[in-house]
Amino acid sequence: MIADRERTAERLLNSSARNSYDPDVDIDWAADLLPDKYFLPAHRCSLYGTPLWDGLSEQQRIELTKHELASIASVGIWFEVILMELLVRHSYNADPLARHTQYALTEVADECRHSVMFARLIEKVGCPAYGPGRTAQRLGRIFGSIAFGPSMFAGILVAEEITDALQRESMADPSVQPLVRMVNRIHVIEEARHVRYAREEVLRDTPSLSRPGLAYHRAMLARTAFIVTRALIHPRVYRAVGLDPYEARRVAWANPHYRDTLRWAASKLTAFLTENNLIGGPSRRIWHAVSLV
Numbered sequence: 001m002i003a004d005r006e007r008t009a010e011r012l013l014n015s016s017a018r019n020s021y022d023p024d025v026d027i028d029w030a031a032d033l034l035p036d037k038y039f040l041p042a043h044r045c046s047l048y049g050t051p052l053w054d055g056l057s058e059q060q061r062i063e064l065t066k067h068e069l070a071s072i073a074s075v076g077i078w079f080e081v082i083l084m085e086l087l088v089r090h091s092y093n094a095d096p097l098a099r100h101t102q103y104a105l106t107e108v109a110d111e112c113r114h115s116v117m118f119a120r121l122i123e124k125v126g127c128p129a130y131g132p133g134r135t136a137q138r139l140g141r142i143f144g145s146i147a148f149g150p151s152m153f154a155g156i157l158v159a160e161e162i163t164d165a166l167q168r169e170s171m172a173d174p175s176v177q178p179l180v181r182m183v184n185r186i187h188v189i190e191e192a193r194h195v196r197y198a199r200e201e202v203l204r205d206t207p208s209l210s211r212p213g214l215a216y217h218r219a220m221l222a223r224t225a226f227i228v229t230r231a232l233i234h235p236r237v238y239r240a241v242g243l244d245p246y247e248a249r250r251v252a253w254a255n256p257h258y259r260d261t262l263r264w265a266a267s268k269l270t271a272f273l274t275e276n277n278l279i280g281g282p283s284r285r286i287w288h289a290v291s292l293v
């Protein structure tokens, strides 16, 4: 059953009014980081379980999770800025009195706070804002200005649901820095609404696609998933623990633990997209290439 668009938006607006955070006020940015806590659960590190990981000291492992967190957070900012652009365009000629439009604008406000929160997190842990790399940056600019319909909303879900799974686990893990857990908790609570909003749009729009339309959205979506997944960990993070960036990246991409992590993080989403026909046909190979299915 697909819920009524306006009723869903009304509920999401009420939830936003009751349960939203201001990272300036709700996070204690002055608190010290703890020397023995990880920044991601260790088993989610891209090198976990490889000989390169075995060769790192405990302090180097913590350091690597710190740089991977910073990389993921900076890619999060990149994607949120694209998302804000998409939602602003989605609202451009929509009825401002519709709850659906008002929720789109509310989501822009959420993402705006998130991007500042992630930026402050990167600054606090003392890492560079690695970003997604030049190619992804260029492609993201195109996606931001041409994406529409099911592959736009499903593309948003790729970024939101993969990070959501990782953050949900991390916020409950006592081996992770309290500051990071708090940032994750705020993000998870607010993203649950975004996921609901985007999923319902996918449910509403996908069934009416023509055959060429479906092929277009499947191909566009698979490429988005590929680019987002490959962008998450910038190769320069490995230099922070004295590893060769490109050699370490090669090891990470072939690492069965990391491939399992990606598949696990995407599993709810890929089930949803498969059920709704957006993963299938020739572009399924692209999902497979980045271990998402």
Ligand SMILES: [Fe+2]
Pocket: 080, 110, 111, 114, 187, 191
């Ligand atoms: Fe966000």
Ligand SMILES: [Fe+2]
Pocket: 111, 160, 191, 194
């Ligand atoms: Fe979001």
